[in-house]
Amino acid sequence: MNTIQFPAERQLDFISLGRLCIDLNANEINRPMEQTRTFTKYVGGSPANIAIGVARLGLKSGFIGKIADDQMGRFIKQYLEEQGIDATQLTVDHTGAVTGLAFTEIKSPEDCSILMYRDNVADLLLRPEEVSEDYIKKAKALLISGTALAASPSREAVFVALSYARKHGVFVFFDLDYRPYTWKDTSETAVYYKLAAQYCDFIIGTREEFDMMESFDGQQADDKLTAQTWFDHYAQVVIIKHGGAGSIAYTKEGQSFKGGIFKTKVLKTFGAGDSYASAMIYALMQGYDVATAMDYGSASAAIVISSHSCSEAMPTAEELRTFMETTERIQL
Numbered sequence: 001m002n003t004i005q006f007p008a009e010r011q012l013d014f015i016s017l018g019r020l021c022i023d024l025n026a027n028e029i030n031r032p033m034e035q036t037r038t039f040t041k042y043v044g045g046s047p048a049n050i051a052i053g054v055a056r057l058g059l060k061s062g063f064i065g066k067i068a069d070d071q072m073g074r075f076i077k078q079y080l081e082e083q084g085i086d087a088t089q090l091t092v093d094h095t096g097a098v099t100g101l102a103f104t105e106i107k108s109p110e111d112c113s114i115l116m117y118r119d120n121v122a123d124l125l126l127r128p129e130e131v132s133e134d135y136i137k138k139a140k141a142l143l144i145s146g147t148a149l150a151a152s153p154s155r156e157a158v159f160v161a162l163s164y165a166r167k168h169g170v171f172v173f174f175d176l177d178y179r180p181y182t183w184k185d186t187s188e189t190a191v192y193y194k195l196a197a198q199y200c201d202f203i204i205g206t207r208e209e210f211d212m213m214e215s216f217d218g219q220q221a222d223d224k225l226t227a228q229t230w231f232d233h234y235a236q237v238v239i240i241k242h243g244g245a246g247s248i249a250y251t252k253e254g255q256s257f258k259g260g261i262f263k264t265k266v267l268k269t270f271g272a273g274d275s276y277a278s279a280m281i282y283a284l285m286q287g288y289d290v291a292t293a294m295d296y297g298s299a300s301a302a303i304v305i306s307s308h309s310c311s312e313a314m315p316t317a318e319e320l321r322t323f324m325e326t327t328e329r330i331q332l
C-alpha cells in the first residue's frame with residue numbers, strides 16, 4: 001500500500017502549466033506524410049492533453065499558460081472551457097506569436113512521428129508575473145512539463161510556479177515531456193531539467209528522457225539508480241515508462257512496482273504518455289495506491305493509442321472502469 005497525501009479541501013484539484021497547442025492528426029493513415037492530404041484538428045500539447053484527461057475523469061482542474069491572439073488560440077480556450085477546465089489563468093500574447101502546431105504521421109502502428117512547427121510560439125512567452133501565487137495555492141496539485149523550460153521567459157515562469165507550490169504545500173508532478181527540437185543543446189536541457197526535478201514530488205518520464213537528463217553523469221542507464229537520484233530531494237515517487245514494455249515505479253521508501261499493459265489494437269503510439277499520466281494522477285488523487293494508479297494509467301493509454309486523437313480520446317471515469325473490467329491485462 002503506497003498512497004500519496006495531497007492537501008485537503010482546496011478549491012481546485014489540479015493545475016497544469018505549460019503549452020497549449022494544436023494537433024493535426026493525419027486522416028489518411030498507414031502512409032508517410034508526403035502522401036497525406038487531410039488532417040483533423042484537436043487541442044494538443046502534452047500538459048493540455050493531461051489537463052483534459054484529468055478533467056474528463058472528473059477532477060476540478062485549471063490551466064496556467066499563454067495562447068496566441070489568433071483563431072487557434074481562441075479555439076484552444078473555448079475547448080478547455082467546454083471540458084470544464086478553468087481557463088481564467090490563460091493570458092493572451094500581443095506580440096504576434098503563434099500557436100504551436102503538431103502534424104502527426106502514422107506510417108504504421110509502430111512507426112509514428114510528429115512534425116512540429118514551433119517557431120515564435122506563444123506558450124514559451126508565459127511570463128513569471130503571469131503566474132499567480134493566489135491561484136497556485138488554491139490547488140492540491142500542480143503539473144509542470146519539461147518543454148516549458150526550453151526558453152525564457154517560460155522557463156522562469158516554471159521556477160516561480162515551483163516556488164509557490166513548495167511554499168503552499170501543493171504536490172508537484174513533473175512530466176519530463178522532452179521534445180528535442182524545442183531545445184538548442186543537450187547540456188542546457190539536462191541542466192534545466194535536473195534543476196526543476198529537484199523541486200518535484202513525483203517525476204515521470206520515459207527511459208530515453210531520463211537518459212537525456214543523465215547525459216553528463218557518466219552513469220549506465222539503470223531505472224533504480226535513476227530514481228534514487230531524486231529521493232535526496234523532494235521526490236516521493238519516480239516512474240520510468242518503457243512504451244509497450246510497461247513501466248516501473250520506485251518510491252522513496254524503497255518499494256518498486258511494475259506496471260503492465262492492456263491488450264489493445266494500436267492505431268498510433270503518441271498520446272500514450274499523456275493519457276497514462278492523466279489517469280494515473282486521477283487515481284492517485286482518488287486515494288488509490290501507486291500500483292493501482294499505474295494500472296489506471298496503462299488502461300487510459302491503451303484506449304488513447306487505439307483512437308485517432310489524444311485529447312478528444314481521453315476516457316471518462318465510467319469508460320475507463322468498463323475498459324479495465326473487460327480488457328485483458330498483459331503483465332510484463
Ligand SMILES: Nc1ncnc2c1ncn2[C@@H]1O[C@H](COP(=O)(O)OP(=O)(O)O)[C@@H](O)[C@H]1O
Pocket residue numbers: 206241242243244245246247259260261262263264266269270271272273274276297298299301302305
Ligand atoms: N503498444 C502498447 N500497448 C499497450 N499499452 C501501451 C503500448 N505502448 C505504450 N503503452 C502504455 O502507455 C504507457 C506510456 O507509454 P510510453 O510510450 O512509454 O510513453 P510516451 O508516450 O510518453 O513515450 C506505457 O507504460 C503503457 O502502459
Ligand SMILES: O=C(O)C[C@@H](O)[C@H](O)C(=O)COP(=O)(O)O
Pocket residue numbers: 021023043044045046047049102114269270271272273274275310
Ligand atoms: O505534446 C505535443 O505538443 C503533441 C501532443 O499533443 C501529441 O499528441 C503527442 O505527441 C502526445 O505525446 P505523448 O503522450 O508523449 O506520446
